[in-house]
Amino acid sequence: xxxxxxxxxxxxxxxxxxxxxxxxxxxxxxxxxxxxxxxxxxxxxxxxxxxxxxxxxxxxxxxxxxxxxxxxxxxxxxxxxxxxxxxxxxxxxxxxxxxxxxxxxxxxxxxxxxxxxxxxxxxxxxxxxxxxxxxxxxxxxxxxxxxxxxxxxxxxxxxxxxxxxxxxxxxxxxxxxxxxxxxxxxxxxxxxxxxxxxxxxxxxxxxxxxxxxxxxxxxxxxxxxxxxxxxxxxxxxxxxxxxxxxxxxxxxxxxxxxxxxxxxxxxxxxxxxxxxxxxxxxxxxxxxxxxxxxxxxxxxxxxxxxxxxxxxxxxxxxxxxxxxxxxxxxxxxxxxxxxxxxxxxxxxxxxxxxxxxxxxxxxxxxxxxxxxxxxxxxxxxxxxxxxxxxxxxxxxxxxxxxxxxxxxxxxxxxxxxxxxxxxxxxxxxxxxxxxxxxxxxxxxxxxxxxxxxxx
Amino acid sequence: xxxxxxxxxxxxxxxxxxxxxxxxxxxxxxxxxxxxxxxxxxxxxxxxxxxxxxxxxxxxxxxxxxxxxxxxxxxxxxxxxxxxxxxxxxxxxxxxxxxxxxxxxxxxxxxxxxxxxxxxxxxxxxxxxxxxxxxxxxxxxxxxxxxxxxxxxxxxxxxxxxxxxxxxxxxxxxxxxxxxxxxxxxxxxxxxxxxxxxxxxxxxxxxxxxxxxxxxxxxxxxxxxxxxxxxxxxxxxxxxxxxxxxxxxxxxxxxxxxxxxxxxxxxxxxxxxxxxxxxxxxxxxxxxxxxxxxxxxxxxxxxxxxxxxxxxxxxxxxxxxxxxxxxxxxxxxxxxxxxxxxxxxxxxxxxxxxxxxxxxxxxxxxxxxxxxxxxxxxxxxxxxxxxxxxxxxxxxxxxxxxxxxxxxxxxxxxxxxxxxxxxxxxxxxxxxxxxxxxxxxxxxxxxxxxxxxxx
Numbered sequence: 038x039x040x041x042x043x044x045x046x047x048x049x050x051x052x053x054x055x056x057x058x059x060x061x062x063x064x065x066x067x068x069x070x071x072x073x074x075x076x077x078x079x080x081x082x083x084x085x086x087x088x089x090x091x092x093x094x095x096x097x098x099x100x101x102x103x104x105x106x107x108x109x110x111x112x113x114x115x116x117x118x119x120x121x122x123x124x125x126x127x128x129x130x131x132x133x134x135x136x137x138x139x140x141x142x143x144x145x146x147x148x149x150x151x152x153x154x155x156x157x158x159x160x161x162x163x164x165x166x167x168x169x170x171x172x173x174x175x176x177x178x179x180x181x182x183x184x185x186x187x188x189x190x191x192x193x194x195x196x197x198x199x200x201x202x203x204x205x206x207x208x209x210x211x212x213x214x215x216x217x218x219x220x221x222x223x224x225x226x227x228x229x230x231x232x233x234x235x236x237x238x239x240x241x242x243x244x245x246x247x248x249x250x251x252x253x254x255x256x257x258x259x260x261x262x263x264x265x266x267x268x269x270x271x272x273x274x275x276x277x278x279x280x281x282x283x284x285x286x287x288x289x290x291x292x293x294x295x296x297x298x299x300x301x302x303x304x305x306x307x308x309x310x311x312x313x314x315x316x317x318x319x320x321x322x323x324x325x326x327x328x329x330x331x332x333x334x335x336x337x338x339x340x341x342x343x344x345x346x347x348x349x350x351x352x353x354x355x356x357x358x359x360x361x362x363x364x365x366x367x368x369x370x371x372x373x374x375x376x377x378x379x380x381x382x383x384x385x386x387x388x389x390x391x392x393x394x395x396x397x398x399x400x401x402x403x404x405x406x407x408x409x410x411x412x413x414x415x416x417x418x419x420x421x422x423x424x425x426x427x428x429x430x431x432x433x434x435x436x437x438x439x440x441x442x443x444x445x446x447x448x449x450x451x452x453x454x455x456x457x458x459x460x461x462x463x464x465x466x467x468x469x470x471x472x473x474x475x476x477x478x479x480x481x482x483x484x485x486x487x488x489x490x491x492x
Numbered sequence: 493x494x495x496x497x498x499x500x501x502x503x504x505x506x507x508x509x510x511x512x513x514x515x516x517x518x519x520x521x522x523x524x525x526x527x528x529x530x531x532x533x534x535x536x537x538x539x540x541x542x543x544x545x546x547x548x549x550x551x552x553x554x555x556x557x558x559x560x561x562x563x564x565x566x567x568x569x570x571x572x573x574x575x576x577x578x579x580x581x582x583x584x585x586x587x588x589x590x591x592x593x594x595x596x597x598x599x600x601x602x603x604x605x606x607x608x609x610x611x612x613x614x615x616x617x618x619x620x621x622x623x624x625x626x627x628x629x630x631x632x633x634x635x636x637x638x639x640x641x642x643x644x645x646x647x648x649x650x651x652x653x654x655x656x657x658x659x660x661x662x663x664x665x666x667x668x669x670x671x672x673x674x675x676x677x678x679x680x681x682x683x684x685x686x687x688x689x690x691x692x693x694x695x696x697x698x699x700x701x702x703x704x705x706x707x708x709x710x711x712x713x714x715x716x717x718x719x720x721x722x723x724x725x726x727x728x729x730x731x732x733x734x735x736x737x738x739x740x741x742x743x744x745x746x747x748x749x750x751x752x753x754x755x756x757x758x759x760x761x762x763x764x765x766x767x768x769x770x771x772x773x774x775x776x777x778x779x780x781x782x783x784x785x786x787x788x789x790x791x792x793x794x795x796x797x798x799x800x801x802x803x804x805x806x807x808x809x810x811x812x813x814x815x816x817x818x819x820x821x822x823x824x825x826x827x828x829x830x831x832x833x834x835x836x837x838x839x840x841x842x843x844x845x846x847x848x849x850x851x852x853x854x855x856x857x858x859x860x861x862x863x864x865x866x867x868x869x870x871x872x873x874x875x876x877x878x879x880x881x882x883x884x885x886x887x888x889x890x891x892x893x894x895x896x897x898x899x900x901x902x903x904x905x906x907x908x909x910x911x912x913x914x915x916x917x918x919x920x921x922x923x924x925x926x927x928x929x930x931x932x933x934x935x936x937x938x939x940x941x942x943x944x945x946x947x
Binding site: 234236238240245246247248250251252253254255256257258259260261263264266267268269270271272273274314315316317318319320321322327330331334335336338339340341342343344345346347351352353354355356359360361362364366389390391392393400434435436437 | 689691693695700701702703705706707708709710711712713714715716718719721722723724725726727728729769770771772773774775776777782785786789790791793794795796797798799800801802806807808809810811814815816817819821844845846847848855889890891892
């Protein structure tokens, strides 16, 4: 490892200059005007990968932006295989007038590199390419088998890779998926996200009378769909903030004591949290902290509600119908279709006979979990600690990243999000930047990960 | 009375022809293009009133359409004074292509007169003018003092009379207000409406976090304004369909046994009612019939609700706010401002500390009641029965008519709605019509009312 780390340290300028070349491509995937530039970016990345000794390098055509694949599979069948995922496309640059320097002419200032895609995700994904280079240039080999799959439309829906994945399970088969596309919980706490919540979403509509009724003539004699939907929503949680759907918690993997202890060590300031949102009190399931509620407990949220007259002034009606949009956040081991069905069955069961109810088809994705005692998480923790010499946080994420679920389900392997970004990176905003020490440290971390994952 | 009734019977053609003249004026108050015609109509009515011997006939200028006033106050101070209210303006005529004959060229067909305003309200209000004529032409006097106030913008807001009323309490002082501008509950059951519900309306807004939050990142840890508003709405009624606001029923005048017996005799078919609305079950306060619920019980209806994302598809947010529009229907002796305050106080008391709540200013009007044992109601019942030789229904109305409340509050006298129309009259629609027998019978009924009210 000493040679590898030495190579990384000695090649900082080269790696930075290559990153700058990578960043100059205007690979804005969402805008077809940039399709040619986006494709050039993929080609450049592929050629960089080829130049460092990666094999089977391919720019794969899709219905959308191309995928870049590369591998090095000479470690032997007894060695684990790591799949590294990332994306080479970037967000649009508007509002351009708020940038201090042109977004595609990267500049280094105050220890950071500024430009579109520096942190999200070119700077992060490139650390892995340079780590592999550092092994191959010094040792001539890697201690594990490695595959890269780098997509070009993460910022515009990711349909190409979602389509590619189930058809190429063999090609992408692996023991772990490593991703660097997230941020640290604080600037001093490198963070590994090892679990994501899933989601299940549907809408339901309560229909009462066949037309809006005059609330003077009919009020009091006909049930009001808004009253019904309010009653239903009020019954979706119990008074302890728990979801009231029978048996809803049966499937879930509870947090371990170790995880709860980990979360307790994370920085959290209730007053700052409340001040940021301008709320007087937080609220959630009894017996859980805010991190636990956000990351590791199932939730049911009404995301939208509608019914009756909502313009200015008043219209005295009993509306014909009312509707609500629901999303369920799911934790490991819930199934999004089963959860939706349980919710719908329960809602149906508490709907009174005075109204009719209909549901839209649910859609969603399952939660993801790489257990904290799994090899991938352990290697990431080791790697970040060695590379940055800081205590490493093991965190979860309350949101859902569909591609992670897709990986987990198609490849039957856990995904480890070894983030290198900071909240101050301004991703998706003007003056996006990436701290240079995180770039160089990220290359070291990737190298340590590769080392440790093979041990 | 014999002479009066004989006069009415002998002058059917004259009265009909005069009504036709009255109907030909295109007194569409809502459209300024018809202002001149509307004014001509007022002038014609005033001159007809003058010609039959009414006194102090005045066409009163207002900021809107003119008011027509007339009186005959020679019965003496010991005799009661009746104020007759109606309107000479009419609804617009669209869609004109659906009329079988021109709306302002009245034609008689199948025992009905067709034309705009035949039933609403020229045909109905004119019966009272012709009844007074019948007394003055035969007896040379009336058994009571009578005042007419006929407005010209009932179909367009009624601001002129609402403004006139509080400034002319002396001029309009009376013991009872008689109005013919409503319909019978069936074609065989002349109906008197002796009570109207009042209304009080306001909106409230629940504010949670200062921005819409990602339901993945924050879901479970921050209270959701839609959940809060649903909980509040669910607590506005108890499980027996009663309004759950403490002491809310303290002020109300309960239905008398006689009234409940009256309502039981009215035609009501639950299956037809449900089929018309396409509902499986009616719903309302336990222990009350549909008529009682609609006419004589307080209600609280949410007329509109909003919050979060309601366009197509899904947006997984905890919305920053949610709101609801509420209307309270009030029964005698509730006060609309007090009722609104009670509702707001209760809603405030059940709002959790996780959110902020704001209310819009309430607006509304009080309920109206002419007790069924009052002289006006008794005279109207006697009159309709004598004139039509049918059983008379004493009904209430669940809606509100602001001018009735204004009369009641400014003149401190009950209003009796002695309707002459039928549901088949097509008021506000093409082919509006008025059954000729109801017109002639209406003149007799008005005469009998005048006779009885003076006895």
